[in-house]
Amino acid sequence: MTQKLTPSASPLPPPGRDKPSKEGYTEGLMTQAASFTARLNPPQARAVSHSQGPLLVFAGAGSGKTRVITYRIANLIARHQVPPHRILAVTFTNKAAGEMRERLEHLIGPKVARDIWVGTFHATCSRLLRRYAADVGLTRDFVIYDDSDQHAVIARVIKDLKYDEREVNPKNMLGRILKEKQEGRGPGDMVAQGFQGKTLQEVFAGYERALKLANAVDFEDLIGHMMRLAESKNLPAGQELRNCFDHVLVDEFQDTNQVQYRLVRALVPRTRNLCAVGDDDQSIYRWRGGDVRLIRNFRNDFPDATVVKLEQNYRSTARIVRAALAVISPSLEREPKQLFTQNEEGSRITVVTARDEHDEAAYVTGRMRQLLDEGASPDQLAVFYRIHAMSRVLEESFRIARIPYRVIGGVRFFDRAEVKDLLAYLRVLLNPRSDVDLLRIINVPARGIGESTLARLTEMAAERGCSLYDALGPTADSPTLAAAPRKKLATFLDLLNSYRRFATTLTPSKLAELIFSDTGYKHSLEEENSAEADARLQNIKELIGSMREYEEEMAEAGEAATLASYLERVTLSTSAEEAKDQKQVSLMSIHSAKGLEFDHVFVLGLEDGIFPYERPGDEDGSDLEEERRLAYVALTRARKQLFLLRATNRTLFGFSRPNPPSRFLRDLPRHDVSLIVTENAALPGRRAPIRPMPSWSSGSSFHSARPASPPSRRFPEERQVEPDPSSFLDESGLPRKGTRVIHQRFGSGTITAVDGISSPPRVTVYFPSWGEKKVLLEHLKLG
DNA sequence: GTACGTTCGATTTTT
């Protein structure tokens, strides 16, 4: 046995195990080590072979980032003899963590890869927090509250504090509290100003108290608790944590928030072996706490950091890379980088001007059909939009055209009421102090525990300063309650306690089944006999199925499928929607597109107001900066072909309004763009030709209830407008200066200025006999 | 306790 490489007493064993593997880690890997760097370009190789001290990698879109991280880890293990379980690699999504793990297994073998700490910030911290729960005043069985749980807690706190709910909005409060927490502040040290600040502070303090009392943490706490432990100078846990890892690597570093940053920094005090990999140009989660300054100012905290820039793009055509670079370049304060590629030129980027969202959808649908007919694989086609609400029109169009699609994001499986109900039962059994869960199920299905009974119970819990569950017992001899409600509460308590006995003996799926039938929940759904109830039954079936799957999976890995581990997994992972079949076109928001790539990409709604999305109060323009980065992310997802669409008129949230083209379109390099104007787009000066009403063919009357698009709108009847300098419109669809135009009242004139922002669009025109006039674009014709 | 009408509000989303 080669023991020499296994470390002596290590504070932390490999994830999920007691002891590190006994095998010599580097056996057989040494020979591979040389080949790691052979397949890399020079900057990639520099990042991979760097072994000591801070490292900052700016990884441009499609520059082989994951490859660099995984190779670097392999290199650390094989060449520098770093024990795998002393390496921590954190990501933001489970998907990214899974991919990293998979590639590591491939590279260095499953046995070695298994010992590396690879996971999301939250999963990693959750695992560590189970170990150190006592140090932060929790028990090992703490539960994790998701947003709706958080919302419920806040609402209760506001009510308890007797605030007027109209004055103190729970959503708003929660948002502010999360922001404080993401920046590492508690109710005590937040920057509270004025009346608003005082209120916030009270609610914040109440919220924190409620969580502690419930033995619960929110997502921020998972990281916050670990950060405070790791930073603490006096606690033994702090000492231990600071000695756990020899190397910490962070992926998507531009998305880290203050707390996450402080945590990883605290974990490597001795070695300062922190490797940050990210791209400030792709920082799009500011509203979630992500702070792009952390990557940009990394060198302030680590002045000796080695900086590597990966600028060669291996994903997209040259035209796409140029366009993306042109869109991001006007960004202020960005780290200087020049994305480039050796890939072929590729086809021009198509900028399409449609009349409205239906016209836009018709174009996309037509093109999709064409691409599919030409043999493109549906899973290589994607449509992105800024807001989910924009998917509906496209969906209708796709459905009529029978284009198979799936929408990513939106309503999630684990947000369904019945799923949450059943999970709440399970969580209460594990951690009865969780008030939010208890309140959720105390009367589901109906057991006659109504509002007034609950008020009593809540009151009693408040008097005793205990959880609702702990207040249940004493209600038995409470004089303030009538006999009937007392009995009901007692029955409920008995029910919970009897289930609790099964919590450790039954598997999660069996327990869930038991609860579902035994409580009468199942029966009540079956009785209802409606389509909705059927769907709910189906969802529960699916939930229990997912539990069984989980149990099988754990059995294969030789681990125990406990209730606690299942619940943790459920709250820390999104949904089961991944890995569906590959025969569908993907529709998603640009945010969810990050990290993905497709051959052909359509981006909808390139209009000022929509994308960049505009809302009041962006004085410093930082929102606009982030929108620009979002545009960069959207463009860099495409491998071969990119379609950017805009509608001159768009109805959204019930309001129809004309939108000027997105300012981002104006940044595109003219020679890499083809302009298309759909047949229906009523462009200023060129009215859409009046066509005879098309006669409906017999076949299409099937959908006559609401014909989405008359045949006249069908692709490919569009005009192509070459970006020629004499054209009335420039490449962003705006009129050019110097263009001769005719106005009905003022006669002929020349455009002297263009207002690209206003909506509806206006231009300034010099009319020889009237002087300069500002007029609406739609009143002009080409002269 | 449920069924229905009404209001309100509506980027982006992981964990």
Added chain:
DNA sequence: TCGAACGTAC
């Protein structure tokens, strides 16, 4: 426009 979330009436 549309959906969820809330309040009122049975």
